[in-house]
Amino acid sequence: MSEWPEIETYRALLSPLISGLSIEGTTVNREKSINESAEEFGSGLSGRKILFVERRGKHLIFHLDDGNRLLINLMAGDWIYYGREGEKPDGEYALILELEDGNRIFFGGLRHGYAYRISAKKLIEFLRPLGPDPFDPRLSADSFGVRLRTKRSKLKSALVDPKFISGIGNAYADEILFEAELRPDSVIAAMSGDEMRKVYDSMRKVLEEAARSGGAIAVRFSAEDMLTGGYRDSFKVYERAGEACARCGGTIVLETVSNRKSYYCPSCQK
Ligand SMILES: [Zn+2]
Numbered sequence: 546m547s548e549w550p551e552i553e554t555y556r557a558l559l560s561p562l563i564s565g566l567s568i569e570g571t572t573v574n575r576e577k578s579i580n581e582s583a584e585e586f587g588s589g590l591s592g593r594k595i596l597f598v599e600r601r602g603k604h605l606i607f608h609l610d611d612g613n614r615l616l617i618n619l620m621a622g623d624w625i626y627y628g629r630e631g632e633k634p635d636g637e638y639a640l641i642l643e644l645e646d647g648n649r650i651f652f653g654g655l656r657h658g659y660a661y662r663i664s665a666k667k668l669i670e671f672l673r674p675l676g677p678d679p680f681d682p683r684l685s686a687d688s689f690g691v692r693l694r695t696k697r698s699k700l701k702s703a704l705v706d707p708k709f710i711s712g713i714g715n716a717y718a719d720e721i722l723f724e725a726e727l728r729p730d731s732v733i734a735a736m737s738g739d740e741m742r743k744v745y746d747s748m749r750k751v752l753e754e755a756a757r758s759g760g761a762i763a764v765r766f767s768a769e770d771m772l773t774g775g776y777r778d779s780f781k782v783y784e785r786a787g788e789a790c791a792r793c794g795g796t797i798v799l800e801t802v803s804n805r806k807s808y809y810c811p812s813c814q815k
Pocket residue numbers: 790791792793794795810811812813814
């Protein structure tokens with residue numbers, strides 16, 4: 546799973562470790578995961594200093610000292626490991642960046658995810674269609690409600706639509722709706738202002754708590770890492786079909802809402 550809390554966890558862990566360091570070498574094991582030939586990609590990154598690491602929605606962005614960016618988009622099953630060659634967990638690594646201090650950043654999987662080296666201008670174009678970050682300071686409860694009112698879909702579909710809000714996928718959408726006590730198939734046009742505010746508050750609460758616990762990434766981030774994946778057992782409805790609801794004792798169900806698997810408690814989510 547790679548949603549807002551997982552990517553925020555990676556940003557928070559990586560940023561202090563790699564900011565200010567140069568990339569000394571690049572190993573590309575899966576050319577389909579990048580946007581250039583392995584040679585161009587490697588020579589473009591070689592010697593470049595990573596100024597800082599930013600997150601936008603569920604995208605991780607390395608700002609490089611030549612004005613270019615390394616845009617990382619992790620999908621389900623992808624992971625990042627940081628450390629020495631000999632200590633990395635088993636698995637297929639599509640891309641490895643060697644840093645000047647001897648540590649490496651290993652990108653595992655990247656079968657659907659990718660790492661693109663692009664210009665700052667291209668990045669702006671790439672990000673333009675995306676909706677605001679859930680924690681965008683300009684995204685108030687009121688402006689969230691105004692945006693939500695424009696959607697003609699069911700509530701769950703809006704939450705997982707990156708053009709509406711970026712960073713929320715299937716798992717955390719279900720958790721947010723459970724927190725808000727609203728069904729995934731709620732019709733937005735019929736929702737009250739109070740219900741919309743509840744979705745907004747629940748969104749920030751659930752994502753913040755999950756990020757603080759290290760998200761739900763299955764693979765640890767480094768040899769010393771004790772944080773990553775700490776939220777894995779904290780999901781209240783996601784992948785808990787048939788289990789008792791922690792809030793009301795009802796039975797959690799799995800249903801398809803707008804072509805998406807949705808876990809919820811029909812007894813207390815109205
Ligand atoms: Zn319940």
